[in-house]
Amino acid sequence: MSAAPQDAAGGGTLAGYNFAYLDEDTKRMIRRALLKAVAIPGHQVPFGSREMPLPYGWGTGGIQVTASVIGPDDTLKVIDQGADDTTNAVSIRRFFGRVAGVATTERTAEATVIQTRHRIPETPLREGQILVYQVPMPEPLFRLEPRVAETRRLHALGDYGLMHVKLYEDIARRGEVTISYNYPVMVNGRYLMSPSPIPAFDNPKMDRMPALQLFGAGREKRIYAVPPYTAVRSLDFEDHPFRPNRADAACALCGSRDSYLDEVVTDDRGGRRFLCSDTDYCERRRAEQ
Amino acid sequence: MRAAALSPGLADPVADAQGCFRAVLDAMSRPGSVRRVPADVRPPAPLVPAAAAVLLTLADAATPVWTDAGPDAAAWLAFHAGCPLATSPEDAAFVLACGSPPSLGVLVQGTDEEPHRSATLIAQVAALEAGSGGWRLRGPGIEAEHRLRVSGLPSDFTARWGANRAAFPRGVDLVLCAGREVAALPRTTAIEEG
């Protein structure tokens, strides 16, 4: 599996491919789906996903969305769990550098398009930026209702009782909602949506975000979107309000007490420390100190 | 095919389509903002460059197009976009209105389960002016309120739009074109007369 991205992005193997890899018919189909997704915030629009030179799980849905959106004037940032320097992020960035010739950056503030897996940057996004999420499972109800036709009917009715019951059972059994990733949200008060496996800590950043948020699920062949300044509310109950969790610690490198932290094992004697998951945010803070 | 049908389409099909798409995506994401389509395209009358560029960017064999623009313009669109021409607006994925647009209610609405399978109305208007005066727009994509002045739509359009919005999630999305400029209203946008 690790060889595939290198093979795909390496050498001259992509010579002769269209700009941004996808053919124009596929881009046009994805672009139509994106416009309808923006017009119906939180609704999953099916699309004819194409085989990409990367395995599913490497973000083929996000890559197809990015490929349909990106142009020569864009600056692309790619993050994986908050980091710009993982194999996945580097492969995708190199892929677009090669097939689209776009400028790339690790700085959130400089990017016009940011493709992400599992995080929202700490630096607040602004108008005109586009955040593209890689989504493994777009259907927020899939663990509660395995029949796809039935989930479609529930979305049509706006009937999300199943999810409320699940959260309520969590509270009854454990005293709190135990979902720490992929915490379900209501978009514009109408559609239940999976925010992708971001930490619940990131959910509040989606609410009325000035940037456009696009979601691509390659294996499940779904696209959805949240337009700028759109209400995104994490499901909760009046007596059990949503509370995003964060390790009660400061980043060992920059001292931040606001950012989302990863716990990192530092030596073979079990030593641990907490570091910002957002590497760009952490570096910017250290540079300013 | 007449000479008009053979005037060129997008000069650089890949780059122009990307640039036009971003203009429309931006317009649809921020309802009431006005964007310029970057493509240099000279369609036959009465098509304006923005409407022609939007259709060449989005329409193809999978999307029947209906237009009131007359046979020369229709033939030009079918030739360059490769799209079938619908005989009535009820059967079209894209409806291009150069004159008074057909009633929104007769266009494809989508269903409650598949609201994305609805028509997009591309309406050519005399002028678009963002920022002050005209409609007051609210809804997703708008921080507080956007102003958009549209010249050249029938006076009862906002009432018809209100009925369209009330059918959410079903409904038609609107792209407005004037010259090289484009604005858009997704079905979620509320219009209040200024």
Ligand SMILES: [Zn+2]
């Ligand atoms: Zn840090």
